Amino acid sequence: MNRLPSRITEHSATLIDNVFLPANLVPDSYCDIMIHPGSDHLPVSCTIKQRIPTCEKSRRKLIRDLRPANLHEFREQISVISWEKVYEEPDPSRAFNNFLGIITPIFESACPLKLTRKKERDIPRKPWIDDEVVEAINARNACFFKSLNDSSEESKNEYIRQRNLVNKLRRSKKKKYYIEKFNEQKGDMRGTWQTINGVIKGTGKHYGLINAITVEGVTLTDKQQIADEFGKFFSGIGSRIREDTSHGDPAKSDTLFEDNRGEHHKFQFEKASIEELTKIVKNLKSNAAGIDGLNLKAFKVVSVYLLPCLLYLVNLSLEVGQFPEALKQAKVLPLFKSGNKQDMTNYRPISLLPLFSKIYEKIVHRQLYEYLDKLGILSESQFGFRTKHSTVHAAYHLMECVNSALERNLIPLTVFIDFKKAFDTVDFNLLLSSSFS
DSSP, X not given: OOOSOSEEOSSOEEOOOOOOOOGGGSTTXXXXXXXXXXXXXXXXXXXXXXXXXXXXXXXXXXXXOOOHXXXXXXXXXXXXXXXXXXXXXXXXXXXXXXXXXHHHHHHHHHSOEEEEEOOOOOOOOOTTOOHHHHHHHHHHHHHHHHHHHOOOHHHHHHHHHHHHHHHHHHHHHHHHHHHHHXXXXXXXXXXXXXXXXXXXXXXXXXXXXXXXXXXXXXXXXXXXXXXXXXXXXXXXXXXXXHHTSOOOOGGGOOOSSOOOOOGGGOOOOXXXXXXXXXXXXXXXXXXXXXXXXXXXXXXXXXXXXXXXXXXXXXXXXXXXXXXXXXXXXXXXXXXXXXXXXXXXXXXXXXXXXXXXXXXXXXXXXXXXXXXXXXXXXXXXXXXXXXXXXXXXXXXXXXXXXXXXXXXXXXXXXXXXXXXXXXXXXXXXXXXXXXXXX
8 A cells, every 4th residue: 555655864765664455445545654853764654434333332431520519519418417327336347338328329419420421632741841842842843844845964964953952852851850750759669669660661551441351262252251250260369379389287387476475465456546537538549439439539528527437437346356348348450461461360450449448457557567566576577568668678688698698708598489479379367377376
């Protein structure tokens, strides 16, 4: 189809890109090239005049209507609610279900789901491309098109000069941006690694509709079957790997740490305070709705009315030692990594937890961590998932061990172990048995 040169230099014009179409499409189709100063290898476009049926549903999606008027209505209705039905229930699961049964219908009525058309997203500008760079790019483009019409040496040199200026300016701005970014994140290891991963891997999330998967040689296209198979796969992967791993007898296993607690150091949950609950809610950031459909933005609007009741529910759960059943469910999204999109092993699960489960978990985590840290139960060699500890400390500890060995004329030997699906393969019965036997 293409008869135009797609690589143009000062001394040659070469057709290096070919387009092949079925014979029945050739008469109503044509190719063209797009002149651009960014490269001497020009983009090729192909226009095929053929009507393709479109699916209107694919361009529409359901979203929660969180307009200010709706949020105001939600707040007004919640402000007059009576919570006796919650306070009268002594069972944590049933009490939470009563709480959820009150707020969910109000939320869905005040902030209903609406069908909206998907917006076409513009390609975002790189953060270091400011107005100065844009102005230089526009000047370069003008020089490029001028050099196409004017073959003089002066026009050519002017374009080359402007092109080199743009390249130098972009490199300088990019370097300055990342220097400032890393300086801002000093002491924030998570933020630093997010920036590094953004540079290496990009920031795009591999979510999207999964049209087909292959299970035991059979290709499935039904949405319900695909969801069921992913559910089985993700829930069973840990046990399948664990079956291939030998385990010791829980009855004979050693404890993970020395029991030096004594009777006066036995762990017991303490009641949470309204101040702690308020701080947790304020610091919540993820706006992704879980299986309950409740939205963080809407919750913060009415949190002043819900927190006293929520505090009662949290403390009831801590007192009884029971986590509400409704909070044990999560919405699981398959996140594509790489490779064949029909192979389930190329996906990893992302769990969107219910909004209120995050509050429960943060309170429990804070009390458990303070207890373990206070008694020195955690190993000094554990650097992950601890405040004021990071991979930097692990690397520094390793360097100290190596240097110490070398100073004593010893040969240091290091073994690095990476466990596949480490969290999923934990045997929690064995863990509890070995921790408190």
